[in-house]
Amino acid sequence: MGRAAPFTLIRPDCSGIDLGSEYHYVSVPSDRSDPDVAKFGCYTADLIAMGNWLLSLGIRDVAMEATGVYWIPVYEALASRGLRVTLVDARSAKALPGRKSDVQDCQWIRDLHMYGMLNSCVVPEAKILVLRSYWRQRDRLVRQRSEQSQLMHKALEQMNIQLHKALSDVTGVSGMAIIRAILAGERDPKVLSALLVHRARLKKDLVEKALEGRWADHHLFALEEAVSTYDFLGSRLQMCDRRLDEAMSELGGGTPGSRRPPNASKNAPNFDLKARVRDLLGTDPTVIDGIEASTAAVLVCELGTDLSKFKTKKHLSSYLGLAPQNKITGGNIKSSKTKKVKHRAANALRLAAQSLHSSASAMGAFYRRLCARIGPAKATTACARKIAEAYYELVVNGVVFQDIGEQAYNERFREQRIRSLNKQAHKYGLRLVEEPTMAT
Numbered sequence: 001m002g003r004a005a006p007f008t009l010i011r012p013d014c015s016g017i018d019l020g021s022e023y024h025y026v027s028v029p030s031d032r033s034d035p036d037v038a039k040f041g042c043y044t045a046d047l048i049a050m051g052n053w054l055l056s057l058g059i060r061d062v063a064m065e066a067t068g069v070y071w072i073p074v075y076e077a078l079a080s081r082g083l084r085v086t087l088v089d090a091r092s093a094k095a096l097p098g099r100k101s102d103v104q105d106c107q108w109i110r111d112l113h114m115y116g117m118l119n120s121c122v123v124p125e126a127k128i129l130v131l132r133s134y135w136r137q138r139d140r141l142v143r144q145r146s147e148q149s150q151l152m153h154k155a156l157e158q159m160n161i162q163l164h165k166a167l168s169d170v171t172g173v174s175g176m177a178i179i180r181a182i183l184a185g186e187r188d189p190k191v192l193s194a195l196l197v198h199r200a201r202l203k204k205d206l207v208e209k210a211l212e213g214r215w216a217d218h219h220l221f222a223l224e225e226a227v228s229t230y231d232f233l234g235s236r237l238q239m240c241d242r243r244l245d246e247a248m249s250e251l252g253g254g255t256p257g258s259r260r261p262p263n264a265s266k267n268a269p270n271f272d273l274k275a276r277v278r279d280l281l282g283t284d285p286t287v288i289d290g291i292e293a294s295t296a297a298v299l300v301c302e303l304g305t306d307l308s309k310f311k312t313k314k315h316l317s318s319y320l321g322l323a324p325q326n327k328i329t330g331g332n333i334k335s336s337k338t339k340k341v342k343h344r345a346a347n348a349l350r351l352a353a354q355s356l357h358s359s360a361s362a363m364g365a366f367y368r369r370l371c372a373r374i375g376p377a378k379a380t381t382a383c384a385r386k387i388a389e390a391y392y393e394l395v396v397n398g399v400v401f402q403d404i405g406e407q408a409y410n411e412r413f414r415e416q417r418i419r420s421l422n423k424q425a426h427k428y429g430l431r432l433v434e435e436p437t438m439a440t
Helices: 044-056 073-081 104-114 128-159 173-183 189-193 199-211 218-253 273-281 292-304 313-319 344-355 362-373 376-396 406-427
Strands: 014-018 023-027 037-041 061-065 084-088 328-329 334-337
Touching: 014 044, 014 104, 023 104, 037 044, 037 104, 037 128, 044 073, 044 104, 044 328, 061 073, 061 104, 073 084, 128 218, 173 189, 173 199, 173 218, 189 199, 189 292, 218 273, 292 344, 313 376, 334 406, 362 376
Parallel strands: 014 061, 061 084
Antiparallel strands: 014 023, 023 037, 328 334
């Protein structure tokens, strides 16, 4: 039924590389070199020699496994020489049992890629890789700051200073002002509570009660260390935001230095991230329910701005592990579990789906209905798939997402259920009769 013949040679000028921390093993067709496997070091001169050797043999396609970060310098060195480099998932290139060695691995990768049996990973263009590096570094800094916040809670708890229970956020303006005053030597709860600002002043009595505890030097030292590290990471986060703003502005054609919206979250970048993403994509993905500016930034940095590399929206959802992987035997579906995929874009989409649990949108109603029927985990994956497909349609085809609302969605679902029940009743020679609404 239109299926291509198996084991058709489609890449005769192909090479396979087994990457390592110290050496890389490169395999070429046996008619190009004797021996057909060469060993190269990891230094820049070695990578240049590898590229020269491949080009001298007429190699045009190169396949390698995505192994840690070892692939990055090799990928960049060979791609810069004009070679078509394909990065593949290590699971799809796994050798058969009993064939595990560096030499056999590179030969196996080459053989599979020559016959088109490997699926390539998505590697964005070089300019997007710069954004991805900044964004991932920013994410690490945010998580490290969160760890220091937890250490502050721990030190306060051990002194029975219950400030983190009186205030919703100890690292806010009021909380940090009180903590810095404590580290400066102030111990009077009334003096400390006078540092509260804005709505936190309404909790003055509770804060005074929470600030009565045991002041121990070793716990104060731990608190001081956590605050100092928290401040240092904050300064590095600001530097990272400036670099990220400049890089996104350069690609999107904007001007760096924009102000962060007043309603942005505490961990949001110090610039207008939504405007930067809109400039990069030429459209606003935040119109899609569940997608915020930070979610859109993850999608751009991890997938790039050109999604045409995915043939359809279903290819995108399958790549991210959000689509069922049906296993059919004897005409019956034996399993439809999604494949296990570790991808930052997929994680961001799942978080976006979970944020819709109380949304009054059609997507929120869809998520809640599936939660009740198949559970939160599967509902999250299904809703993340809908968001991914809406994002693809917006970016690739320019189809703007339209939210019909919760009420319209529920009414549409009710009509679908009635049609389905009518078909089942007709199948058994029955007829549905709608019960008249009883007057109240």
